[in-house]
Amino acid sequence: GAVVSQHPSWVICKSGTSVKIECRSLDFQATTMFWYRQFPKQSLMLMATSNEGSKATYEQGVEKDKFLINHASLTLSTLTVTSAHPEDSSFYICSARSTPGQGLPIYGYTFGSGTRLTVV
Amino acid sequence: GENVEQHPSTLSVQEGDSAVIKCTYSDSASNYFPWYKQELGKGPQLIIDIRSNVGEKKDQRIAVTLNKTAKHFSLHITETQPEDSAVYFCAASPMTGGGNKLTFGTGTQLKVEL
Numbered sequence: 001g002a003v004v005s006q007h008p009s010w011v012i013c014k015s016g017t018s019v020k021i022e023c024r025s026l027d028f029q030a031t032t033m034f035w036y037r038q039f040p041k042q043s044l045m046l047m048a049t050s051n052e053g054s055k056a057t058y059e060q061g062v063e064k065d066k067f068l069i070n071h072a073s074l075t076l077s078t079l080t081v082t083s084a085h086p087e088d089s090s091f092y093i094c095s096a097r098s099t100p101g102q103g104l105p106i107y108g109y110t111f112g113s114g115t116r117l118t119v120v
Numbered sequence: 121g122e123n124v125e126q127h128p129s130t131l132s133v134q135e136g137d138s139a140v141i142k143c144t145y146s147d148s149a150s151n152y153f154p155w156y157k158q159e160l161g162k163g164p165q166l167i168i169d170i171r172s173n174v175g176e177k178k179d180q181r182i183a184v185t186l187n188k189t190a191k192h193f194s195l196h197i198t199e200t201q202p203e204d205s206a207v208y209f210c211a212a213s214p215m216t217g218g219g220n221k222l223t224f225g226t227g228t229q230l231k232v233e234l
Contacts, residue, residue, distance in 0.1 A: 006163070032220060043209060043224045044164070093163050097220060109154065109213075109222055111163040 002028050004096050006112025013084055013119055021079045021115045023094030029074040030096035034109070035067070038091040050077045084119040091116055122147040124212050126225025133200050134233055141228045143210035144192040150212040153186060153193045154222075158207045167208075168195070171215070200232045 003026040013019050023033060031052050036044040048069050050056045056069035066088075068080040077096075081088055094112040123146040133139050145153075151172035156164035170177045170184045170193065177184050181200075186193040197204055210225040 034222070043226050046221060046223075049221065091161075095222070108166070108169070111156075111165070114161070114163040116161065 002098050002110040004110045004112045006094050006115060010116040015085055015119055016083055018080055018082045019084055021092055023077045023112050025075045025096040028098050032097045033071055033077040034095040035079050036093045086119045089117055089119045122150055122212055122223040124223050124225040126210050130229045132231045137200055139197045139200050139230055141195045141208055143225050145212040149214045152213045152215045154211050155195045156209045202232050205230055205232045
C-alpha cells in the first residue's frame, strides 16, 4: 500500500531559526502533496497544496514567505518554517495523493506521521 | 468552498456497543468521503472511504453510509473495543477539480470504556 514518510517526527528549535520538514512518498509517485497544521484538540487545517515542479498554492492567511514549500520531485516535498517563533509551535502533517495507474486506491490521500515542532 | 460539520465532538461508549459519528457537507461537487482515525501524536490513518456512486460500504466492524441528497454521511463502528479509542475525522473532497482539497470535519473523540 501507499506509504508516506515524514521526518523529523519531532524537533525543538530556537526562536529565529529555520526548520525543514521532509515528506516522501515511498512506493508511489505523488504529483500533489498537501501540508496541514494541527493545534491540540483541533482539526487539520490545510496550509498549502504542492504540485511537483510548480509553486505551491497557499490557503488564505498562510504566509508563503514564512512557510516555504518545495516539491522538486515526484516523491519529495519539503516544508521550511523560516524564522520560527513560539506561535509556530504546532503539529505539521503532510499528505500525498495517489493518481491512477500505480496500482493504488485511485485518488487516495496518504498521510505522514506528523512532525511536532516546538519553538523555544 | 466546502464546509464539513461533524457530530458529536466526544462520544463515550461501553465496550461491545456501537458508535455512530455523523458528518454533513455543503459542496455538491464533493464525491469522495474518507474517514480517518488519529491516535495521539500520530498522523491520520484511513479506516474506510466511500465514493458518491455507492450508498454504503462495510469493512468488518466498520461501515460508512452516504446520503448524497441530504449531503450527509456517517461512520458506524460495531462491537467497539478499547483500541478503537481515538479521534476520528470525516472529510470530503472532489475527486477532480477544486484543487483536490480534502476538507476535514472537526473531529470526534471516541472513548471506549471497559
